[in-house]
Amino acid sequence: MQTFNFKVNGEERSVEGFGMARLLDVLREQLHLTGTKEGCGEGECGACTVIIDGQIVNSCLVPLGQVNGAEITTIEGVARNGELHAVQQAFIDHGGAQCGICTPGMVLAAVDLLKRNSEPNETEIRNGLAGNLCRCTGYMKIFESVVRAYQK
Amino acid sequence: MPPSLADALALLNTEPGVWKPFAGGTDLMVLLEAGKLDHRNYVNIWGLNELRGIDVTDTHVTLGALTTYTEVQAHPVLQSEFPMLCQAASETGGLAIQNRGTLGGNIVNASPAADSPPALLVYDAEIELISTRGSRWLPYNGFHTGYKQMTIAPDELLARIRLPRTTRGASHYYRKVGTRKAQAISKVCFAGLARIDQGHIEDVRIALGSVAPIIVRCVETENGLRGRASGAETTQAACASLSREISPIDDIRSTAKYRLQVAQNLLTDFLSTLKT
Numbered sequence: 001m002q003t004f005n006f007k008v009n010g011e012e013r014s015v016e017g018f019g020m021a022r023l024l025d026v027l028r029e030q031l032h033l034t035g036t037k038e039g040c041g042e043g044e045c046g047a048c049t050v051i052i053d054g055q056i057v058n059s060c061l062v063p064l065g066q067v068n069g070a071e072i073t074t075i076e077g078v079a080r081n082g083e084l085h086a087v088q089q090a091f092i093d094h095g096g097a098q099c100g101i102c103t104p105g106m107v108l109a110a111v112d113l114l115k116r117n118s119e120p121n122e123t124e125i126r127n128g129l130a131g132n133l134c135r136c137t138g139y140m141k142i143f144e145s146v147v148r149a150y151q152k
Numbered sequence: 153m154p155p156s157l158a159d160a161l162a163l164l165n166t167e168p169g170v171w172k173p174f175a176g177g178t179d180l181m182v183l184l185e186a187g188k189l190d191h192r193n194y195v196n197i198w199g200l201n202e203l204r205g206i207d208v209t210d211t212h213v214t215l216g217a218l219t220t221y222t223e224v225q226a227h228p229v230l231q232s233e234f235p236m237l238c239q240a241a242s243e244t245g246g247l248a249i250q251n252r253g254t255l256g257g258n259i260v261n262a263s264p265a266a267d268s269p270p271a272l273l274v275y276d277a278e279i280e281l282i283s284t285r286g287s288r289w290l291p292y293n294g295f296h297t298g299y300k301q302m303t304i305a306p307d308e309l310l311a312r313i314r315l316p317r318t319t320r321g322a323s324h325y326y327r328k329v330g331t332r333k334a335q336a337i338s339k340v341c342f343a344g345l346a347r348i349d350q351g352h353i354e355d356v357r358i359a360l361g362s363v364a365p366i367i368v369r370c371v372e373t374e375n376g377l378r379g380r381a382s383g384a385e386t387t388q389a390a391c392a393s394l395s396r397e398i399s400p401i402d403d404i405r406s407t408a409k410y411r412l413q414v415a416q417n418l419l420t421d422f423l424s425t426l427k428t
Contacts, residue, residue, distance in 0.1 A: 043249055057251055057252050058178075061176075061182070128247065130335065131249060
């Protein structure tokens with residue numbers, strides 16, 4: 001066991017664990033940030049998406065040993081001071097969430113996309129969300145939510 | 153995590169075979185969780201800046217082994233002179249994988265279905281292996297000797313990948329065929345490059361993925377095409393030659409029959425794009 005220090009949603013956190021522990025498990029079980037979901041556990045579905053140092057990653061594929069000193073944003077850190085992010089509000093207003101398992105990852109992928117590209121075209125939205133699967137297949141509503149989010 | 157590249161190499165040298173280098177984790181974490189990795193010890197090389205960066209000289213583009221797919225796609229010289237490598241990077245997984253997966257990892261993971269090796273083979277890539285004993289450069293073609301087998305010693309690390317800047321004026325053709333546009337592992341992957349000189353095919357290079365135990369450069373087919381004009385007869389001969397050079401199998405993703413047909417279709421399509 002070793003101690004790892006990193007920031008999560010702006011807060012300094014210190015975690016005891018094994019270097020090869022999955023960041024996904026550390027977030028959910030040690031830091032109790034259960035907004036990050038486990039879907040496939042092998043980097044295919046994007047349910048466990050978080051942002052590390054400004055880039056989206058699958059937290060099921062990132063070992064704890066690689067986040068020492070990093071800045072991590074999870075879905076819990078997307079709303080600021082009780083106010084929802086435009087993407088979150090758009091998902092609510094336009095039915096972007098059904099069962100909800102893919103939603104945290106979808107929202108983070110969309111937030112990341114809009115940060116890099118404030119007015120993405122259709123292809124860019126599809127590429128930005130290509131690594132996130134919705135098993136309810138509500139893709140059109142998700143797509144529409146992202147469009148509405150940047151139009152606001 | 154070793155503080156420097158020298159420390160990592162020293163570790164690999166003192167206990168060869170005990171430590172497995174671990175970079176972006178997009179392949180290894182999956183195997184680790186499935187209990188399919190024999191190693192107990194991993195040396196985390198993700199933070200080693202000596203293995204990062206893209207360096208451009210008059211004759212070569214040299215990429216650190218830890219260059220991510222996202223970094224490959226963003227590089228202007230790679231975009232203009234090595235477009236198939238950028239396309240391969242953009243079709244490997246989704247963005248979250250591309251932010252973490254590395255070119256070096258794609259090579260040493262040694263999957264016959266990897267997306268960037270067909271492009272690297274066609275671009276005549278060379279690779280640098282380093283250890284405490286020194287450094288050696290070797291052609292990437294020939295590095296994979298059998299399914300998951302490579303000419304790398306247990307104390308060596310893949311450090312850099314070098315591409316000669318000899319692609320100007322060439323036609324580039326890259327196509328990955330999978331079940332789904334994003335996130336899929338390929339059923340067949342094709343990379344082709346050619347130059348036309350006075351109505352004849354010159355400097356033609358062809359490599360395929362997912363059709364043999366390793367990614368294959370199809371030298372016999374290339375030799376048969378060199379010096380010929382494009383046309384139905386040329387295409388037919390090339391397809392026949394290709395079928396002797398690849399050995400597709402039935403597996404969870406596709407069938408041998410389908411793969412052979414698609415490989416020949418892609419070769420035909422590639423040749424049809426060449427105006428001789």
